[in-house]
Amino acid sequence: MRVPSHAETNGDLIRPSLLLYRAAGYAMPLCMIATLLHLITDLSFASWLARPALVVYLLMQARHLTGMARVVLVATVAGSAATIMSHPEPVPLLLQALDRFCFFATFMASLSLLRLAALRSRLIREAGHALIHQKPSWRYPAISMGTMSFGIILNIGALSLFGTMIQKGNTLRSAGGDEALRAARERRMILAMLRGFALTPLTSPLGIAVVVLLSSMPQLTWPMLLPLALPIAAVMMLTGWWLDWFQGPPLAPGSKRVRPSLRPLARFSLIVVAITATALLLSPIGNMGLPVAVLIACPACAFVWLASQRTRLAGGTGTARAGMLVWRRSAQIFAANRSEIVILGGSAFVGALITPWVDIELLNAWLVSTGLQGLGLAVAAMFLTLACGQFGLNPIISVTLILSLLPDPQALGLAPEVLAVALMSAWTLSMMSSPFTTILLMVSNFCGRSPYFVAWRWNGLYYLLCIPLIIAVLAIGQALLG
Structure with a gap:
């Protein structure tokens, strides 16, 4: 006779909690689908599906959030309570x-699907390996540009990928037993990775920064930002490359490195271009803004990419197997970036609650009286964001509140x-x-240094050189556009 298991004897207690856990795993996909349906069709009932689904997701993930995300979540609750008690029409x-x-939760969920497809792709590992093993004079631009490109698809996962490859590839054996050479090479590659990834707000139409800005400034489009954003990115790239050459050790006489083929990187670049082009084409065709087009393009392209990977298993289109993968791993996929969802979405939530309380005309008059106009206002907003970052305030929060x-x-x-x-x-x-x-915490963990050491001892000179160059480009832009 079969003895009932412990789970079976306590089924009445376990099954409800298990069902609740599984249902919560599909809360974010439901929120995502309903939000997209509301944005595309303007059906009001869709938003009434998305809102409770989001609340269920937040309740289930609250105890797993990072410190900053918990602060933001508490701020959303406190802001909601204050609005209910003090606003004449709070609902x-x-x-x-x-x-x-x-x-914004849907935006981050869309990127989660894209990251899932990328991390399961062998092409990503091949392209990363080719970038890491370039010769020293070309390693900085290769790693920097590569991390920036990978960051468009993988987001913060690009740092994990490159950081792991740097650790594996930069050993005493590969440095000929010279610890000083190994340390110098580690520093150069870590900085190239950090600086390259940091350029994604300026270069990626799929990034968080662009979505936050365009949703808060609907009069702008991504192509309108490129004439200023790309020169600043180029200036920062060239400055970093020059510093890498200036601060790097001299190349040993007769040292040579066989450079691996960059063909995997070219293939990966085609995927990045295809996803970006899909979003840019959907925007005018569907008569929608770029942020909404990104929300549609990212999950659609991610699913096609996943399906193409699954065709290698047993033929066919791979669509059914890709769908089953997403269905079974839904809880893990959408829980991976819960803190980013709360920080980004919660910042937008708090910003929307604060805005009605601000007297715009009074603030406008005060800014005029202080002389903060034109380029000075842009520079002041830039330094305010930087200062807030030094005290732990994420740029998502500061930029959202400023706008x-x-x-x-x-x-x-x-x-x-x-x-x-x-x-x-x-x-x-x-x-x-x-x-x-x-980002800086991850990088400091890879090299075993404190975040302050990496930020200011390793990167301080680069940081200080870039600020006046950025202001100069902004001044030229204001002179031409103002």
């Missing part, structure tokens, strides 16, 4: 704020493109300089 305002939370509180920049003699790119530049610099960012 419409709270629903509007919750819809913004759903929008929520600032009046129309054109009324203050400032071109909106200049303000947007100034905040994108501040976002980039904060990623490299704030010891509290996840």
Whole structure:
């Protein structure tokens, strides 16, 4: 006779909790699908599906959040309570704020699917290996540009990939037993990785920075930002390359390195271009903004990529196997970036609650009286974002609040493109300089140094050189566009 298992004898107690756990795993996909349906069709019932699904997801993930994400979640709860007690019509305002939370949560969930497809691709590992093993004079631009490109698809997963490859490839054996050479090479590769990834706010249409800016400044489009953003990215890239050459050890006489083929990188670049082109084409065809087009393009392209990988197993299109993979691993896929979802969505939520309380005309008059107009306002916003980052405030929060509180920049003699790119530049610099960012914490863990050491001892000179160059490009842009 079969003896009932412990789980079976306690089935009445276990099954409800197990069902609740499984249901919660599909809360974010439901929020994502309902939000996209609402954005595309404007059906009101879809938003009433997305909102409770998001709340269930937040309740299930709350105890697993990082410190900053918990602070943001507490701020959303406190802000909601304050709105209910003090605002004359709190319900419409709270629903509007919750819809913004759903929008940004859907954006991060879309990137999760894209990252899943990328991390399961052998092409990613081959392309990364080719970049890491370039000869010393070309290693900086290879790693920097490669990390930036990988960051468009993998987001923060690009750092994990490159950091692991740097650790495996940079050994005493590969350095001929010379510890000083190994340490110098580690420093150069770590900085190339950090600086390259930090450029994604300036170069990626799929990045968080672009979505935050375009959703807060609907008069702008991504192509309108490129004439300023790309020169700043190029100046920062060239500055870093020059510093790498200037501070690097001299190349040993007769040392040679066989460079691996960059063909895997070319194939990966085609995938990046295809995803970006899909979002850019969907925007005018569907008569929608780029942020909404990104929300559609990322999961669609991720599913096609996953399906193409699964065709190698047993033929066919791979669609059914890709769908089953996403269905079975839904809880893990959408829980992986829970802290980013809360920080990004919660910041937008709090910003939406604060905005109605700000007297825009009074703030406008105060800014005029202080002389903060034109380029000075853009530079002040950039330095404010940088200062907030040094005290642990994520750029997502500071940029969202700045854009929520600032009046129309054109009324203050400032071109909106200049303000947007100034905040994108501040976002980039904060990623490299704030010891509290996840990016810098990951990088410091790879090299065994403190975040402060990496941010200011290793990267301080680069940081200080870039600031005046960025301001110079912004000044040229203001002169041409203002």
